[in-house]
Amino acid sequence: MKVGILGTGEVGRTLGAGFANLGHEVRIGSREPGSDKVQAWVKQTGARASSGTFAETAAFAEVAVLATLWSGTESALQLAGAKNLAGKVVIDATNPLVFQQGKPPALALGHDDSGGEQVQRWLPDARVVKAFNIVGHAHMVKPQFPGGPPDMFIAGNDRAAKETVARILADFGWPEPIDLGGIEGARLLEPMCILWVLYGIGVGSWNHAFKMLRR
């Protein structure tokens, strides 16, 4: 599969390497695809990795991952071009965070809207699925915890797109993700990021993830 990663931060580089290690062809997109950081990632990731502009990466993708700083996400998607992502599965790993000096991050929107819904509005013809946003990048690929695999929650309007993402998640070590329904489920998933961060600040470590217990 050709995977386009929109974003060169920790999440983009981690998930991109994860896809390449699974045998997929991966292009990572940036405003500066020739930068030292991006070229170092391409070199380290190997023959299945390449870089491009946001537009080249979106056009290349069969499945895309959105992993951009929230404040730059609209701009990145404008550069990517909504038509380049039309009909495609777009995994939205972003969190709509506002950073304030000396305080934990807050959400830029919520309750009656979400970043996931905003991304779907910016990409009206794409099949957006919220996933990967509730855990730190260090645990996104093959998470290892004493209690077994944690749970990933997903949300999106397109059933087939969610099935595709569920298969990808299983390959990444997240079996049977919990489907919250339409993309408005992102209203619940994005606050989970804040919960994850606040717990991490409280205990001073970033080695935790969510699990749903059932009987």
Ligand SMILES: NC(=O)c1ccc[n+]([C@@H]2O[C@H](COP(=O)([O-])OP(=O)(O)OC[C@H]3O[C@@H](n4cnc5c(N)ncnc54)[C@H](OP(=O)(O)O)[C@@H]3O)[C@@H](O)[C@H]2O)c1
């Ligand atoms: N870090 C984590 O562990 C984690 C976990 C879960 C979810 N998330 C979410 O995942 C997303 C990515 O996080 P991250 O830490 O990997 O990276 P990040 O630093 O939040 O974002 C880096 C990417 O954003 C792009 N970007 C920034 N400003 C831009 C602008 N004005 N216009 C266009 N593009 C812009 C950068 O483009 P260039 O390449 O051109 O510089 C870069 O590719 C965020 O929404 C974050 O909240 C992060």
